Amino acid sequence: MENPTNIVWHKSSVEKLDRQRLLQQKGCVIWITGLSGSGKSTVACALSQGLHMRGKLTYILDGDNVRHGLNRDLSFKAEDRAENIRRIAEVAKLFADAGIICIASLISPYRKDRDVCRALFPEGDFIEVFMDVPLHVCENRDPKGLYKLARAGKIKGFTGVDDPYEPPLNCEIVLQQKGRDCVPPGEMAETVISYLEEKGYLQA
Ligand SMILES: Nc1ncnc2c1ncn2[C@@H]1O[C@H](COP(=O)(O)OS(=O)(=O)O)[C@@H](OP(=O)(O)O)[C@H]1O
Numbered sequence: 272m273e274n275p276t277n278i279v280w281h282k283s284s285v286e287k288l289d290r291q292r293l294l295q296q297k298g299c300v301i302w303i304t305g306l307s308g309s310g311k312s313t314v315a316c317a318l319s320q321g322l323h324m325r326g327k328l329t330y331i332l333d334g335d336n337v338r339h340g341l342n343r344d345l346s347f348k349a350e351d352r353a354e355n356i357r358r359i360a361e362v363a364k365l366f367a368d369a370g371i372i373c374i375a376s377l378i379s380p381y382r383k384d385r386d387v388c389r390a391l392f393p394e395g396d397f398i399e400v401f402m403d404v405p406l407h408v409c410e411n412r413d414p415k416g417l418y419k420l421a422r423a424g425k426i427k428g429f430t431g432v433d434d435p436y437e438p439p440l441n442c443e444i445v446l447q448q449k450g451r452d453c454v455p456p457g458e459m460a461e462t463v464i465s466y467l468e469e470k471g472y473l474q475a
């Protein structure tokens with residue numbers, strides 16, 4: 272059948288399985304979603320550190336950071352958030368194909384957008400981690416002063432204030448406080464590492 276776009280996939284002789292054997296791990300994406308201030312970036316760093324110490328290759332795609340370059344043209348309106356998430360998922364897919372454990376940490380507030388990302392990956396390779404931290408805790412932390420600005424009406428469409436956040440209904444991992452007590456980020460990272468170990472991602 273004629274290919275309407277005239278684009279044909281070019282196969283390489285070195286494939287994902289070869290790279291995974293070299294790295295002694297399986298490429299995948301850990302997708303960390305949650306409100307601003309919920310601890311996504313902190314857990315992403317602790318996880319990267321924990322895996323690095325075990326000799327595993329990771330790479331973090333942080334929403335804030337990617338918005339400085341690749342996604343600098345995108346705003347926070349719903350279509351742009353969807354495009355932000357789509358591009359990051361496509362980049363994460365390349366990293367996973369490289370055999371790397373890619374850690375994507377971005378608010379990704381819409382369930383539909385996250386499900387579109389999940390569908391890009393083979394079963395099991397998209398590991399969704401929900402930072403289940405109540406809005407009032409995030410707002411009390413407010414390390415960048417953004418909630419304060421949003422409450423004062425100086426930022427419009429801020430997630431959790433005047434823009435929605437849709438929590439996952441069926442994600443792989445939920446990270447939350449123990450009652451009123453915070454859980455140290457290192458402990459949260461260990462929960463994710465145990466999951467990866469159990470599912471066989473830390474070996475080829
Ligand atoms: N309107 C609005 N809503 C939410 N967040 C805002 C907004 N404007 C700026 N910021 C800052 O941008 C960071 C979120 O970027 P993301 O790429 O993760 O967002 S999204 O996934 O496209 O929704 C987010 O970073 P984190 O605090 O690390 O989550 C904020 O610092």
Ligand SMILES: Nc1ncnc2c1ncn2[C@@H]1O[C@H](COP(=O)(O)OP(=O)(O)O)[C@@H](O)[C@H]1O
Nearest residue numbers: 307308309310311312313412414453454455456
């Ligand atoms: N597990 C935790 N317990 C207590 N405070 C935390 C925890 N994780 C992150 N924090 C603090 O919360 C604030 C927001 O963390 P950050 O990782 O920047 O969140 P996000 O990337 O979701 O916006 C920071 O000041 C950070 O030190």
